[in-house]
Amino acid sequence: MSLLSRPHPWSAWRKSVLATFLLATVAINxxxxxxxxLASLEIVALSALPREAQKTHQLILTGGPFPYEKDxxxxxxxxxxxxxxxxxxxxxYTVPTPGARNxxxxxxxxxxxPPRTPDVCYYTGDHYSSFKRVVQ
Numbered sequence: 139m140s141l142l143s144r145p146h147p148w149s150a151w152r153k154s155v156l157a158t159f160l161l162a163t164v165a166i167n168x169x170x171x172x173x174x175x176l177a178s179l180e181i182v183a184l185s186a187l188p189r190e191a192q193k194t195h196q197l198i199l200t201g202g203p204f205p206y207e208k209d210x211x212x213x214x215x216x217x218x219x220x221x222x223x224x225x226x227x228x229x230x231y232t233v234p235t236p237g238a239r240n241x242x243x244x245x246x247x248x249x250x251x252p253p254r255t256p257d258v259c260y261y262t263g264d265h266y267s268s269f270k271r272v273v274q
Contacts, residue, residue, distance in 0.1 A: 176249040182270040191233045
């Protein structure tokens with residue numbers, strides 16, 4: 139093997155440092171975006187939400203039973219309105235709409251593990267087009 143075809147002894151080290159730098163930059167950027175997203179969401183008191191949302195929240199804290207089969211399924215955050223977390227962080231729950239023949243458009247989306255003690259919950263009255271962060 140000639141000297142020209144051999145990799146420089148520090149090549150692997152440089153690549154490793156560059157990869158670490160890029161990963162750290164991406165992680166920091168994701169944290170900043172999550173904080174910006176969180177800061178831009180309107181806040182609503184749980185007591186100001188519809189009575190059905192308050193009842194759904196209580197069911198979340200007690201672990202159910204939930205009236206709809208899809209309650210508690212993983213919420214994918216495809217709209218990217220909520221702060222970004224790994225898949226499985228968010229779960230969605232139906233907030234019944236009086237008079238609706240189906241699940242309606244209202245949901246509580248809560249994040250954290252285990253689901254009974256969520257880190258945060260968000261309310262949407264328009265089927266994920268907008269969210270409000272719920273505070274107690």
